[in-house]
Amino acid sequence: MRKLEPRKREFIIETVIRAAGFSAIFFVAIIFLFLLKEGAPAFWQVSLGNLFGQRWYPNEEMFGTWPLILGSLLVTVGAVMLALPLGLATAIFVRELAPDWLREILKPLIEVLAGIPSVVLGFLGMVTIAPLVRQYLGVPTGLTAFTGSLMLAYMALPTIISVAEDAIDAVPKEYRDGALAMGATHWQTIWRVVLPAARSGVIIGVMLGIGRAIGETMAVMMVTGNAARMPHELTALFMPARTMTATIAAEMGEVAQGSTHYHVLFAVGILLFVVTFIINAVASFVVIKGGPRRGGRLMG
């Protein structure tokens, strides 16, 4: 085979790479259009009062999505409250405090953590964590939103740690040197100088963690009990909940194609998309408002 001219070769490679780049946009657009096409009929087949009602019971044409939206938010917020302090502390420890040999052990272990399949975690949660939650918290059942939060926190941790750690690592050495030279202690340097400088990167890590948590399905379906109840009281975190993802996963397999229920499940997918988008937008806004800093790049 004759070798191609360098210019032609360059052209081919560039075209292929460009196509690959655009394909991501293309696929996202296609998926969104598909979601819209299948989900939109729900908004005129079902009255809005029903669609945003408080009872989800598709067998009787009750398609209230509030319990599902609030269930997803409850589990996700719980997960972030657990994962954020733990993830941040781990990132600080690994990057700022741990000796080199320990860091070399910890980093790959954290990556292994990310590789555990969620169904395995879900099974673990159902069989071992749920009974412990029931016994030690004195709640009627261990299958609660909190148990789901625990599982999700565990799953979001590797993401939060890795991204936060990179952000901390990217803070210039001069910042630390300056702080130490001014007489700040090690801890003061970390807390007052390094973390604020790495803030936007840390927030992105948390956002990615939330993204992982709100979209997670299998583990949540196995440990949250899937009761579509409205979280009216403060203790709702320790009661069962049903998330949007678990609802889609549990019901899509059995639904008759083209039925109202089928369209409503896609509409729930659209709602999930919207909720995730709002969370991301709010986070970007927070990052931008704080002004760009070194140590982490802006989103979107």
Added chain:
Amino acid sequence: MKGRAILALMALMCLAGCGGQTGQVGTAVPGAQTAIQNKGSDTMVNLALAWAEAYGQIRPEVQVAVTGGGSGTGIAALINGTVDMANASRPIKDEERADAEANGIEPVEHVVAADAIAIVVHPSNPVDGLTIPELAAIFSGAITNWQEVGGEDRPIVLLSRESNSGTHVFFLEEVVRQGRADDETLFSTDTLLMPSSEGISAEVRQNPNAIGYDGLGYVTDDQKVVAVAPAEGQPYVLPAIDTVKDGTYPIARDLYIYTIGEPQGAILAYLEWIMGTEGQAIVKELGFVPLQGAE
């Protein structure tokens, strides 16, 4: 990372899309291999597998492919014409029948076995018997403490299968609504909807507050089965083959197989075998209730 997830999604969608079209409708060609597609109720999936396996021993030229998914899934597949036989733990709904007829398919019903729905609690629970009205009050959320039905002072945790399972629908109609067609009572919103029978038994095994229901064939020794009375003052009966057959156990139902039109050829032979002595012996072995007079 995002790109990879999307690729995976595309691959999945492709798989799902292709999967629906591979079901071949079995036709009886003498002397050739015959494939029968059988899909539906998760309650019946073990039974259907056992039938298919035993039948394969005596008629190796007939291949029965069994998949679960739920009664609704099976009937939906029958309506689309992708399976030959649909297993269902509930009778076909009127709208499903209408859909099928619109598709030019006439579903024909065959009762192939019966099943008792057992009420299960934690072994340490002192409650031995419940009436149907008590069960209705418990599962609709009117009774929330075991004390009210003669148990310990504990909250009641309700366990149910997902709302698309045939067992769930049957329990709603016959127990929660006590068989009244005009009753619109629903399960309590606090009811935990478990994706599998295993989910129910795992929770019942370890939680003394729990009460659940499931097909008798799925009840293991480490759960306690509660006796059920149709009403206050009537005898409490435990689920068993005898009590289902003589009609004294109140929560029992028929299990169905639906075929496309009157069965013929290999499908007819298979159905006759299922309803015969050998097929019904397997029914009994797996903890279901055989048909009357089939022993």
